[in-house]
Amino acid sequence: MSPALSLTAIALVIAATVGIGLFGLRISRTTSDFYVASRAVSPRWNASAVSGEYLSAASFLGVAGLILVYGADMLWFSVGYTAGYLMLLVLIAAPLRRSGAYTLPDFAEIRFESIAIRKICSVLVFGIGTLYLLPQLQGAGLTLRIVTGAPTWVGALLVAVIVVTNVAAGGMRSITFVQAFQYWLKLTALATPIFVICIAWGSVGHSGGVLDALRGAGSEWAEPLSTLAGREHPLYATYSLILALCFGTMGLPHVLVRFYTNPDGRAARRTTVVVLALLGMFYLFPPMYAVLGRTFAPDLVETASDSVVLELPGRVFGDGAAGDLLGALTAAGAFAAFLSTSSGLTVAIAGVIDQDLLRARLRRWTGGDYVAVNSFRIAAVLAILVPYLVWTVAGPISLADTVGLAFAVAASTFCPLLVLGIWWRRMSTVGAAAGLVVGGCTTIVAVLVNVADVELSGWADAVFAQPAAWTMPLAFGTVIAVSLLTPARIPRGVARSMVRLHAPESVDVDRTLLP
Amino acid sequence: MRSLMQDQLRLALSVIAVALGVLGGIPLLFALVPATRSVAVFGIPLPWLLLGLVVYPMLYGAARYYVRRAERIEAAFTEFVGRR
Numbered sequence A: 001m002s003p004a005l006s007l008t009a010i011a012l013v014i015a016a017t018v019g020i021g022l023f024g025l026r027i028s029r030t031t032s033d034f035y036v037a038s039r040a041v042s043p044r045w046n047a048s049a050v051s052g053e054y055l056s057a058a059s060f061l062g063v064a065g066l067i068l069v070y071g072a073d074m075l076w077f078s079v080g081y082t083a084g085y086l087m088l089l090v091l092i093a094a095p096l097r098r099s100g101a102y103t104l105p106d107f108a109e110i111r112f113e114s115i116a117i118r119k120i121c122s123v124l125v126f127g128i129g130t131l132y133l134l135p136q137l138q139g140a141g142l143t144l145r146i147v148t149g150a151p152t153w154v155g156a157l158l159v160a161v162i163v164v165t166n167v168a169a170g171g172m173r174s175i176t177f178v179q180a181f182q183y184w185l186k187l188t189a190l191a192t193p194i195f196v197i198c199i200a201w202g203s204v205g206h207s208g209g210v211l212d213a214l215r216g217a218g219s220e221w222a223e224p225l226s227t228l229a230g231r232e233h234p235l236y237a238t239y240s241l242i243l244a245l246c247f248g249t250m251g252l253p254h255v256l257v258r259f260y261t262n263p264d265g266r267a268a269r270r271t272t273v274v275v276l277a278l279l280g281m282f283y284l285f286p287p288m289y290a291v292l293g294r295t296f297a298p299d300l301v302e303t304a305s306d307s308v309v310l311e312l313p314g315r316v317f318g319d320g321a322a323g324d325l326l327g328a329l330t331a332a333g334a335f336a337a338f339l340s341t342s343s344g345l346t347v348a349i350a351g352v353i354d355q356d357l358l359r360a361r362l363r364r365w366t367g368g369d370y371v372a373v374n375s376f377r378i379a380a381v382l383a384i385l386v387p388y389l390v391w392t393v394a395g396p397i398s399l400a401d402t403v404g405l406a407f408a409v410a411a412s413t414f415c416p417l418l419v420l421g422i423w424w425r426r427m428s429t430v431g432a433a434a435g436l437v438v439g440g441c442t443t444i445v446a447v448l449v450n451v452a453d454v455e456l457s458g459w460a461d462a463v464f465a466q467p468a469a470w471t472m473p474l475a476f477g478t479v480i481a482v483s484l485l486t487p488a489r490i491p492r493g494v495a496r497s498m499v500r501l502h503a504p505e506s507v508d509v510d511r512t513l514l515p
Numbered sequence B: 001m002r003s004l005m006q007d008q009l010r011l012a013l014s015v016i017a018v019a020l021g022v023l024g025g026i027p028l029l030f031a032l033v034p035a036t037r038s039v040a041v042f043g044i045p046l047p048w049l050l051l052g053l054v055v056y057p058m059l060y061g062a063a064r065y066y067v068r069r070a071e072r073i074e075a076a077f078t079e080f081v082g083r084r
Helices: A003-025 A031-039 A043-054 A057-091 A093-099 A104-112 A115-148 A152-204 A234-251 A253-259 A265-282 A286-296 A305-317 A321-366 A372-394 A399-423 A429-451 A458-465 A468-485 A494-502 B002-032 B046-081
Strands: none
Touching (some): A003 A115, A003 A152, A003 A321, A043 A152, A043 A265, A043 A321, A057 A234, A057 A265, A057 A286, A057 A305, A057 A321, A057 A399, A057 B002, A093 A104, A093 A399, A093 A494, A104 A115, A104 A253, A104 A399, A104 A494, A115 A152, A115 A321, A115 A372, A115 A399, A115 A429, A152 A265, A152 A286, A152 A305, A152 A372, A234 A253, A234 A399, A234 A458, A234 B002, A286 A305, A286 B046, A305 A321, A321 A372, A399 A429, A399 A468, A429 A468, A494 B002, B002 B046
């Protein structure tokens, strides 16, 4: 891999990101612009932006790395990341948009009329966002280390600084264009090397041998439900992973914020359909890197599996111009992945810190002499500084596994809140709070067990490595049981809320909330 | 209003039931019929073909179907209640 070429490519991605961001700055003026691009983004742009924001370090590097090591079972990661949008579409897309809320805590307050639930949601958004930012920073550090040999903290810090600058300067408006651009950049960066390799083989007739990795020797790798590397109870782990990914997507803070940029409920649905197509197209490629990696870079299985996407072009083409160019392309794509997901997360977390923690305090400290936008900027700095410090303390982590845990937390907290909140009239305020606390506490224990690398074996290991299969039903059960026990605490305005959530925009109904 | 919600919920739950039934059936198939873990179709092992390629058009198709039905339910509701 040629450092100069790769660095140039990464610099171009950064320049384009900041450039489009500055362009956005000139048209983002009000607070509403800052958060959700004034809700004037068309479904196609928005779908590209949703996908661009969603395809993180875990998707671009992590999935291929996991498949390279653990084989066919890990194909579920990319399937689950996509299927999550189908669940989001059918369960919450249109009602959530019609609720008119900016963020998850906003939704909780509108539906449950409770400041306490709003606060719990804010804390959870911050927690999930931080957990999700760790692998982005790690991926950035890894990429820059492979390209230049610099220590990992350099890449992580670079991404953190660029994201804060961009978010604080332009907010969501600039982010929308940046994200849409970055989806297509990532797809190109991932697909081009594969096509070039196929064309090169077509001309020399050297395509045999690669598929051997899928058959014959080492076939345990190629088969599902394997127990490679001490992962026991594969059937349980597979089902738990499917649940976490399918139902965790709808609870991710950066995914939800994106949905408020649709003009209405119908557009929210149509956007999601396009997103499913874009994601399906993208996820065709990571497994190909893993299969090629088994043939051309088998040493990475033991050493640095998360870097297979970056290393593969150089391994296939050697040190020639083709390998250098394609290597630079994948490095650029990887940087696009860190930048876009981190930006989206930072906007989402910063919005919550700003509204729920910072603004009231700033007003008190400065005696009302402050500007709302400045509070958001301070929040943006905090939103990425905390994950950076946590990452420095926690040390190296597996990219896709950590993201999997963030999905499990989301599936066990926000998923019950949203799904039952939108479809079940008898959900009480106490039930909602109990579900968030039970789901949040159980999954956080599982996260701590994983991050702290506690030695477990057998079922204990399986149950904590993939917690969603028990924490999610537990959270749903808690909400339902507690709600049935506390019918007096059903929000007064539930009938109005339901009209607001479910009535199509073309119908003339009273959408106001109770005073 | 209640009937609109019921229709939408029934549609959503049936799409989820089919999607999770199909997705959840795949590991079960591999568990119950071990031969399917390595059988090759068009030269590619079945799990890789299913999970790497075939599921994506299916998910997209399910989404298209859902949106068409959901918009039809809303159109009928709008017709019934009266336009703005």
